Amino acid sequence: MNVHELAASVRDLATLPDIYLRLRRLANDPASTVGALAEVVSADAALSSRLLRLVNSPFYGLSSKVDSIARAVNLIGTDELCSLALVGSLDGMFSDLPATVLDLKAYWWRNVLTALHARELGRAGRVRGLDRLFVAGILHDVGRLAAAQQMPTLATEVERQQHGPCDWQRQVAAFDFSYAELGAELLGLWGMPQALVEPIACQHQPARAEHCPVEAAVLHLATRIVSAPEGTADEDIAVEADAWEQARLEPDVLDDVRERVAECAPEFRNLL
Numbered sequence: 001m002n003v004h005e006l007a008a009s010v011r012d013l014a015t016l017p018d019i020y021l022r023l024r025r026l027a028n029d030p031a032s033t034v035g036a037l038a039e040v041v042s043a044d045a046a047l048s049s050r051l052l053r054l055v056n057s058p059f060y061g062l063s064s065k066v067d068s069i070a071r072a073v074n075l076i077g078t079d080e081l082c083s084l085a086l087v088g089s090l091d092g093m094f095s096d097l098p099a100t101v102l103d104l105k106a107y108w109w110r111n112v113l114t115a116l117h118a119r120e121l122g123r124a125g126r127v128r129g130l131d132r133l134f135v136a137g138i139l140h141d142v143g144r145l146a147a148a149q150q151m152p153t154l155a156t157e158v159e160r161q162q163h164g165p166c167d168w169q170r171q172v173a174a175f176d177f178s179y180a181e182l183g184a185e186l187l188g189l190w191g192m193p194q195a196l197v198e199p200i201a202c203q204h205q206p207a208r209a210e211h212c213p214v215e216a217a218v219l220h221l222a223t224r225i226v227s228a229p230e231g232t233a234d235e236d237i238a239v240e241a242d243a244w245e246q247a248r249l250e251p252d253v254l255d256d257v258r259e260r261v262a263e264c265a266p267e268f269r270n271l272l
Contacts, residue, residue, distance in 0.1 A: 001150075003177040007185035010146045017092075019044050020085045024191075027078035037081065038070040050084055051076065059116075059264040076131075083135040094145045101156050102148045110226060111138050112268045116261045118222035123260075124253040127214055129195070136199050136219050139192075143183030147175065165224060165238040168204045180204055206243055217247035225254070 001009075022040050026032040041047055048069055055072045056065055066072050073081055087108070097104060115137025122133040148155040158174045161167075168178040175182075184201035199216040202209040203223055209216035220243050228237045234254050244251055 003175075003182050003185050006146065006150055007182060007189055009150060010186055017089045019047065020082065020089050023078075023082050023085050027082055034070055034074050037078065038073045041073060041081070042069050044085075047085055047088060050088065051081070054084065054268075057264060057268065059268070079129075079131040079135055083131075083138050087138055090142065090145065094149055097145070097148050098152070101152050102144065102159065107141070107144065111141055113226045113261070113265065114138075114140055114219075114222045116264055116268065117225050117257060118219050120257040120260045121218045121221055121247065121249060121253070122215075124257060125214070125218065125248045127218060127248075129215075132195060133215060133218055136196055136215065137222055139183065139187060139196070140200050140203055140219060140223060141179055141183065142186060142200075143179035143181065146182055146186055147171075147179060151175070165227065167227075178204065204240075206240060206246055213246055214248060217243050218249075221247055221249070 019040060023037065026037050026040065041051060051069065051072050052066065054060075055075050056062065060075060062075075066075065076084075091104070091108065094104070115134045118133040118137035119130050122130050127133065144155075147158075154174060158171060161170050168180060171178045180201060180203050184197045187200065188197050195212055195215070198209055198212045199206075199219045202216040203219045206213065206216040206220040221239060224237055224239050234251050
């Protein structure tokens with residue numbers, strides 16, 4: 001089964017839920033209002049709770065507590081709101097994966113850390129669309145879920161070999177495609193924008209990105225920083241040549257990035 005067939009089979013089995021589709025339609029409608037988005041969110045208790053916990057976390061650094069869904073929607077932005085809904089949806093779609101194949105709690109936590117690092121790296125590089133970087137980080141490894149669901153025996157064997165920056169090459173050797181390629185294909189079939197799909201597709205080789213090279217490089221750096229073994233010196237983190245330059249960053253921003261992530265990360269654990 002090639003990457004296109006596998007992504008199509010996942011899409012057919014796991015259609016996106018109504019709440020996400022409603023939010024995405026409103027987000028894409030220039031005539032929609034914050035009130036309309038808030039009405040959809042308010043109808044879902046789990047999403048409302050996640051949203052309020054997020055905007056009241058140190059990530060946003062607000063001086064007063066937010067208890068209004070409408071204000072929370074206004075603060076978070078439509079892209080990040082849709083990503084929250086999508087994360088909850090994906091968690092439900094793949095909740096039946098055996099722990100022997102994939103530890104979902106650890107999986108989502110790694111994605112959250114990647115999202116936080118991507119956003120803070122983007123902030124340091126003054127990249128426009130920080131919310132999109134956060135969403136890309138959350139969804140960068142969705143192909144791993146799809147492979148684990150559709151090909152659990154092979155995926156389990158591949159997972160045993162995952163331990164470093166060359167993991168994607170082992171995935172290609174086993175499946176003939178990487179999790180990044182599968183995830184990007186699936187997100188494209190679900191109608192996600194190219195500005196999100198391309199950085200995910202090119203996260204291992206950011207120089208391949210044609211339309212969103214900066215975002216692809218930032219996501220690449222975030223994934224490599226998060227996956228580096230504990231105690232790895234900054235200069236020893238394995239990144240592609242010219243990735244820092246492509247991201248318009250210098251490695252010396254890492255101390256500030258890690259500090260900001262450390263402030264926000266504990267609150268994000270509560271969202272999982």
